[in-house]
Every structure is written in C-alpha cells, then in structure tokens.
Amino acid sequence: MSVFSDNIRVLRDRKNISQQKLADNLLITRSRFVKYEDGTSEPPIEILIRISKYFNLSIDLLLNVDIRKYPLDDMLKIAENRILLPVAVDSKGENKIEIVPAKASMGYLNGYQDPEYIEGLQTLSLPFLRNGKFRAFPAGGDSMPPYKDGTYIVGKYVENIADLKTDKTYIFVTKEGISYKRFHYHEGNSIWVQADNNFYEPYKISLSEIFEIWEFACSINTEEYRKGEFENQNIRVLVDEIKTEIEKLSKRL
Incomplete structure (x- = not known):
C-alpha cells in the first residue's frame, strides 16, 4: 500500500466515518474510494483536491508523509494548508528552534x-521567543552587514x-x-x-518560486569581531557603495 492509501485510511478511522459516507462526501462511488484506500488505484488531481x-x-503531506508518526495536533497549520510544520517542544514545553547548519543549507x-x-x-530553546514557529538559518557573505x-x-x-512589512528583514x-x-x-x-550593502542591486522574486518566508526575530553570533574589524567592514561597504554610485553615474553619461 502507498503512503497516500495508508493516510486516507488512518484519517477516515480517526473521523470514525464509513467508506460509503466518505465516498458520498467526495461525490464518488464507494467502490472507487475503496480502490484508493487499498492502493490498487490512484486518484486524479481533482479527487486529490x-x-x-x-x-x-495539504496534498504534499497526504502523498509523502506517514501521518501515523506525527500527531496532527502537534503540527502548525499555516495559510491555505500549503504544508504543515511540525512544532517540537522540550521537556518544559518550550518551543524548540531548529538550526539549519551552514553545510546543509542547500539540503x-x-x-x-x-x-x-x-x-x-x-x-535550541529561547524562552523570549513565543507565539509562533521559529527556525535558525546561517548568514553568509557581505550583503547584510553587520552579520x-x-x-x-x-x-x-x-x-x-x-504580512510582509516594508524595510523589515526576512x-x-x-x-x-x-x-x-x-x-x-x-x-x-x-x-x-x-541587501543592506548598496553594492548589490535590488532584485525581484516571483511568488511562485518562494517556498518559505521567515521574519527576523533575533541573531546569534558565534564569532566576535576582532579589534578594528568592524570599522574595516564599514569602510569596505562604503567603498562598494561609492563604486555603485560611480557605475550609475557612468551609465547616465
């Protein structure tokens, strides 16, 4: 049996609803639904919807995730049910923040x-971050000083x-x-x-290409600035901005 067929059987059992009743609600015959539930047939997209x-x-969860392993009450439902995010908590009930390591960021x-x-x-858990789902991502490069x-x-x-706000970072x-x-x-x-470094031009992102958006909540520095390093970075950013302005002026001439 497929993950999907297992999932719809589990969901039907949780709702304590018969195959006939569910088939009626889906506007299909019971025999057709039975084929989906026993894995002998796959539903077309309109039935999946x-x-x-x-x-x-979400459809992706129905098709790819064995929901028996993850109680639905422990998942965070988001707008339009595009996906469900599992919410992990520690022994004290604090929201756990998953850390995406730099080497695994593409994964x-x-x-x-x-x-x-x-x-x-x-x-990790940060007790001052509550009422939401939080995740930590590595920062890199020089596009967003002082990080x-x-x-x-x-x-x-x-x-x-x-909910995006102009001039907020994400x-x-x-x-x-x-x-x-x-x-x-x-x-x-x-x-x-x-980017905050004006050396980089603004750019456009198609909404269809966006998987997730996370609003800045806090930052965690794992390295300190050496003496004079922060000032040197500011100088580099200033030089980059001057170069950018020169390039803009040259294009106008």
Missing part, C-alpha cells in the same frame, strides 16, 4: 517539508505574504536557495528585495 479539502490537509530545500529531516536538525559568516538569523514563520527560502534580505514592495505576482 477534494480529499485534501475534506481532511483540511534544506529538499527537506523543509519532511518532518523526519526537520527532526534530525539540532535545536558575518558564523552568524545565525532566527526567523519567525510568515504565514501570509500580505529569510527567503526559494528555488535558488536561502537568502536574508530586506523586503521592498509587492509588484504583481512578485516582490522586490534588497
């Missing part, structure tokens, strides 16, 4: 919807794209990878973001 809406679960793109992958990440390599940005999960998980940028504005089916 009906089942997803009926159980109020996150394949595992961000997989509860087993998330369970394998190291965690340097070795810094972790802790983000709070954003449920709705409409972690964007997209098809291209993980980036930490400042939100600029909406434009049709896209958003514009920008």
Whole structure:
C-alpha cells in the first residue's frame, strides 16, 4: 500500500466515518474510494483536491508523509494548508528552534517539508521567543552587514505574504536557495528585495518560486569581531557603495 492509501485510511478511522459516507462526501462511488484506500488505484488531481479539502490537509503531506508518526495536533497549520510544520517542544514545553547548519543549507530545500529531516536538525530553546514557529538559518557573505559568516538569523514563520512589512528583514527560502534580505514592495505576482550593502542591486522574486518566508526575530553570533574589524567592514561597504554610485553615474553619461 502507498503512503497516500495508508493516510486516507488512518484519517477516515480517526473521523470514525464509513467508506460509503466518505465516498458520498467526495461525490464518488464507494467502490472507487475503496480502490484508493487499498492502493490498487490512484486518484486524479481533482479527487486529490477534494480529499485534501475534506481532511483540511495539504496534498504534499497526504502523498509523502506517514501521518501515523506525527500527531496532527502537534503540527502548525499555516495559510491555505500549503504544508504543515511540525512544532517540537522540550521537556518544559518550550518551543524548540531548529538550526539549519551552514553545510546543509542547500539540503534544506529538499527537506523543509519532511518532518523526519526537520527532526534530525539540532535545536535550541529561547524562552523570549513565543507565539509562533521559529527556525535558525546561517548568514553568509557581505550583503547584510553587520552579520558575518558564523552568524545565525532566527526567523519567525510568515504565514501570509500580505504580512510582509516594508524595510523589515526576512529569510527567503526559494528555488535558488536561502537568502536574508530586506523586503521592498509587492509588484504583481512578485516582490522586490534588497541587501543592506548598496553594492548589490535590488532584485525581484516571483511568488511562485518562494517556498518559505521567515521574519527576523533575533541573531546569534558565534564569532566576535576582532579589534578594528568592524570599522574595516564599514569602510569596505562604503567603498562598494561609492563604486555603485560611480557605475550609475557612468551609465547616465
């Protein structure tokens, strides 16, 4: 039997509803539903959508995650049920913050919807971060001073794209990878973001390419600045900004 057939059988049992009653609710025959539940047939997309809406679960979860391992009450439901995020807590009931390691950040793109992958990440608890789902991502490069390599940005999960605030910083998980940028504005089916280092031009991200968005909650530095290093970084940023302005002026001439 497939994960999907197991899942719909488990969900039906939890609702204590008969195959006939569920088939009636899905506007199909009982014999057709039985084939889905015993794994001898796969439903077309329109039936998948009906089942997803009926159980109020995302299609990707129905198809890929064995829900017997993860009580639904322990998962965070998000807007439009695109996915469910497992919420882990420690022995004191504090929200655990999963840490995405720098070396595994690209692997996150394949595992961000997989509860087993998330369970394998190291965690920490910060008692001042409550009322939401938080996750820590590595910062890198010079696009967002003063954060340097070795810094972790802790983000709070954003449920709705409409909740983005101009000039606030966010972690964007997209098809291209993980980036930490400042939100600029909406434009049709896209958003514009920008680095704090003006050497980098603002750029547009299509909404269809965005997997997750996490709003800045706090940062964790694992390395301190050496004496004079912060001032040197400010100088480098200033030089980059001057270069950018010169390039803009040269294009106008």
